Amino acid sequence: MCAKTESSGPSNPSHPPIADYQSALRYLYRHIDLERARIVAPFDNVFKLDRTQRLLEHMGNPHRQIRTVHIAGTKGKGSTAAMLAAAVQGCGLTVGCYTSPHLVDVRERITLNNNTIPETDFARLIVQISSLSDRLGFEHELHFFEILTVMGLAWFAEQAVDLAVIETGLGGRLDSTNVIMPEVSIITHISLDHTHVLGGTLPEIAREKAGILKAGVPAISAAQDEAVEQVLRERAAEVGTTLAVMGTDYEYSSRIDASSSSGRLAGRTISIRTAHSVLESVPVPLMGAHQAMNCALALAAVDHLIHQTGGLPLDIQQAIAGLDRTHLEGRLEVVQTRPYLVLDGAHNPASIEVLVETISNHFKCDSLAVVFGCGRDKDAKSMLRSLTRLADKFILTRTTMNPKAHKPEDLRDLLAELSPHSMCMIAETPAEALRLACGAATSRDLICVTGSFYLIGDIKQHLLKTAQDAAGSDRTAP
Template structure:
């Protein structure tokens, strides 16, 4: 079978209409990356706002649809796999993208937020978007952005980023794009797509002030990406969340598969001389047989995400041709910044973007499995819109010492407020530092060579840690 015949029928049709807007000559508003990025960051950014209203006009998808229409609806020109969930979206999306890329497809990947650079969010075949490409996309988008602003309906930062991603994938003639939701799902800017397949990762409590105070409410927002007749693959969920997902899938007439229930899935933890501590998984369907695959990312939670990525790959076999051996090679190449990443060896410092209670619990368990240490100091910061008490409650089960600090996010909780809540929850002593640098200095003064410093709680904090500590380590 030739490469051209491997594409879906919808992909072939879309390719014929690509590139029409990209060839239109437009006035260059931005000639430098600095000016372009300044313009972008001046747009309303709900990722940084302390308070916002989610279920009203703030998140109406009509504005997103207008923005896309202004550049010839690029989201309709690439086949899409859409992924929602509370934790594991980025890991699942990345693993699936690498397996498809290894099958010689041109694969777009859109994830958020980023760890150190905005460019991480928009990727084609593992290569991040370049400065000049961002400039070009913003020049093409500028007129539509300003037109909507004149109508008192200015697009947000995330809406613009999402539109740029769709434009970029169309420009690059991507065969398929793996798109992660930003917030929730039902009203998320990415939910304008008509996907080939939907994936839903683990759902837990997060963003209660926006998505709801109960698991069923949050699950309803996540399940909002399920479209009529589009297959859905998910992982084992809390019963309250699973009921919502099943109800939505039934209403949409969407086939639903659950790993471990409808898809034969198992995992085991082991250690070897070659790979050290790691998890292996098996997944079997009528069309696929993956046996004893090593999960490329550490932690049992990543085994669940890897199983979901494999089950989604299997589901795509009805649409496109997949070679399992190539997929396995692609999976082995996966690595991700900010996921149990060691950024310094002396002292040992590990960073992880865990930003809800379930993720903190999974992180502590994974560190216990994969990283030997005598004692662990956790440097922690988080944002106000998180399940703060839930996260603090989990910290006590893994930290020998906690230092609370704050990231550079406008929504960051003050360190003393975190300390007061932590002491109230568990009665343990802790320390505070107003900056990450100060927190690291305190931690370094208290550790020996066999100890571990873990920096976690938010993408913002991990990004700062990589910027501050990796550079200094390399310089020394």
């Protein structure tokens, strides 16, 4: 159980008092959010582990009281975390999940068996963290993500979770989650992203991601580019641990399930052979060929957790059955049919490529309209180039949630350069963009919103408000 601080708050707080959930949110959002900020200082000067470590130490080191799995990578972290959590829950265990970013509610980042941290616990832990940071003298240096990381680890310890699945925020080596000593580390697919921070080449980015590898903690990796795999293996040897790469050290295959009768969504199955188990024809719960590898990573992690010394009471068949309950929003999420409305937070060229392939393989539609917006720190040109292969029309917009968002006019210029004949409209807000897309679509079309998780969050908020307004109108109707 987490140790309590000596007082409920600092004697001379450097911020307004925190009395409830709303004031706790205001406190949190006063701190720099490096997911949205443009980082200009050297990486090592901005990202440090000492603040997170000191806060946790003064809270009784809750991260040492729980079992964890640590996940880093460029794409697939959230999907792998969701499938791993579902598999472990399928065995009757309680699972905490710490993921990012959130879409609508910041509490989505900290969940227990798919339930978000309660507002009362959120506010209470904010009070505790703010009091400590004031007392320790680094209140003004603390980052948004550091606060949430400490909160998540402390809450998981309070709830005595059987396992906490922890996803890195940015990189790995200096990510604030890298204070944990996990049971197993997972590296998902690594590609170019956040190049202004992590480095401009795959080996540079791989070195940052490989920073989560620790002595004696077994690691599993997705199949990687040859240069990436070399970096991961070198790092594993340096720290003194084992690394199993899917398709090399573990046998791995995936195929379309011919027995699937879902029509629109062709099912996939995977088969893997680990050091301990042979798993054959396991259904993948999420759509897309790329999810097969993420599913294999999740099951390989379960296999490690079963067979390590003092392993968790897991049953692999129950874990496989648990995969059916995988819950994941904002990744190829179908929120409407006739016309289809698909929300996907792809925000780098590799993820957009996967999105294009998945739509092409899994959906039948007469026309594809893309609502697109992304950050200025992203490779918008490469993403748009991939989308032009499939999209008939574009509605370009910018999210209200990201100050680094590209201007729609700049995106239009890029699109005109890539595909001069593409139909294109500009919308001032995501809600207006969705209205334009829906107005131009027939029941046999598909609308895809993509380019940024912040854009997905804006759209989900709009859809939620629309549904609430409609429900309110129904209640007041005579």
